[in-house]
Amino acid sequence: MNPVQKIVGFLRSQKENILNDLEEFAKIESPSNDPIHLFNAYHFLIREFKEVGYYTNWVPGKKSGGYLYARPKHRTKNECIQLLIGHTDTVWPLGTLKKMPVIIKENKITGPGVYDMKAGIIQLIYAIKALNNFNLKTTVLPVVIINSDEETGSKESTQIIKRLAKIASRAFILEPSLGYDGKLKTRRVGVGKYTISLKGKAAHAGLDPGKGASAIVELSHVIQKLFLLNEPKNGISVNVGMIDGGVRPNVVAPESSAIVDVRVPTNKDAMRIEEQILTMETENPGVELAIKGGIGRPPIEGTPANRILWQVAKNIGHELNIELTETSAGGGSDGNTTSQYTATLDGLGAIGDGAHADHEFAFQSKLIERSALLSLLLLEAPIDYSIN
Numbered sequence: 001m002n003p004v005q006k007i008v009g010f011l012r013s014q015k016e017n018i019l020n021d022l023e024e025f026a027k028i029e030s031p032s033n034d035p036i037h038l039f040n041a042y043h044f045l046i047r048e049f050k051e052v053g054y055y056t057n058w059v060p061g062k063k064s065g066g067y068l069y070a071r072p073k074h075r076t077k078n079e080c081i082q083l084l085i086g087h088t089d090t091v092w093p094l095g096t097l098k099k100m101p102v103i104i105k106e107n108k109i110t111g112p113g114v115y116d117m118k119a120g121i122i123q124l125i126y127a128i129k130a131l132n133n134f135n136l137k138t139t140v141l142p143v144v145i146i147n148s149d150e151e152t153g154s155k156e157s158t159q160i161i162k163r164l165a166k167i168a169s170r171a172f173i174l175e176p177s178l179g180y181d182g183k184l185k186t187r188r189v190g191v192g193k194y195t196i197s198l199k200g201k202a203a204h205a206g207l208d209p210g211k212g213a214s215a216i217v218e219l220s221h222v223i224q225k226l227f228l229l230n231e232p233k234n235g236i237s238v239n240v241g242m243i244d245g246g247v248r249p250n251v252v253a254p255e256s257s258a259i260v261d262v263r264v265p266t267n268k269d270a271m272r273i274e275e276q277i278l279t280m281e282t283e284n285p286g287v288e289l290a291i292k293g294g295i296g297r298p299p300i301e302g303t304p305a306n307r308i309l310w311q312v313a314k315n316i317g318h319e320l321n322i323e324l325t326e327t328s329a330g331g332g333s334d335g336n337t338t339s340q341y342t343a344t345l346d347g348l349g350a351i352g353d354g355a356h357a358d359h360e361f362a363f364q365s366k367l368i369e370r371s372a373l374l375s376l377l378l379l380e381a382p383i384d385y386s387i388n
Helices: 003-013 015-026 035-051 114-133 158-165 215-227 267-278 304-319 364-379
Strands: 054-059 067-072 081-087 103-105 108-110 141-147 168-173 184-188 190-199 237-245 255-264 288-297 326-329 343-345 361-363
Touching: 003 015, 003 114, 003 364, 015 035, 015 108, 015 114, 015 364, 035 054, 035 067, 035 114, 035 141, 081 114, 081 158, 108 114, 114 141, 114 361, 114 364, 141 158, 158 168, 184 304, 190 215, 190 267, 215 237, 215 255, 255 267, 255 288, 267 288, 304 343, 304 364, 361 364
Parallel strands: 081 141, 081 168, 168 343, 184 326
Antiparallel strands: 054 067, 067 141, 103 108, 108 361, 190 255, 190 288, 237 255
């Protein structure tokens, strides 16, 4: 029996355990901004990783629940590593389970965070269990980072992700796949956030409006300039999602502000759009303009290294009798960070639907399929990701 048959057979025998563990994990509510409940999720994960023979280290955060670092207990000094990244935080507030319970029925498991992305972490644990069961050794050391602030931009965990990505041979991101056919995410847009602040001069709107300088009027000009930066055909989105300003209806507004979301497909686009935003000027010299922010998550592009890793996964899919497909995703992930430094493959988590939505679910049968894919990816020998 070859490794593929062994791994698939083992994982099929573990289906009930996989579902039970996912149910237990999903019932641990873990909103991004709740460190106490996030620690409960980490307590579960520390137990699971210790059971598969991994050394674990939970690093607390200042404003988040921190992150969990895990790797095999036994390693060789300066051994080449492969990075696996997931997140335990969800967008769901405490109490969501009352209206959206975890249910295992027919071919689905539903519940908050099941699809995005607790199923991906359970798949990873069972991928490791499959390798352990047959004493199959990886030649590239698996290093795992499970953070708790991904849904809020990975502000605290990006530093450790960057540091490890710089020395990693490749990175696997356990975000959910896209669509019922489970497309892997080989491209992602870059995501930026900008805060526009305008300071004008107050005056009575009825008695002496000419002595004022309206920050709200100026904001309207800024919004129009931002709108003109949109290029839908090229995948560039500049959206003014929030505005604020003024003090009273009868006062010329002395201040206003806006928060802008930017999505770009390439680093070249990111640099161009960012320059255009940061160099904007006011129409009224009596109003001061300040702009803060930037592209927090650069795009995942089709780099040579990423294309090679995708082809490796596609070939393994053939061994599993799976026709893997790829796509580009409109949202960001920690893969946007790793892709700047190493070969990255995203969307290796659950197949299902409903991320951040009331109908969130993962397909039961696909948990085994994706766990097997990850096992075989972990077994791959070091790869030369350069193209001569």
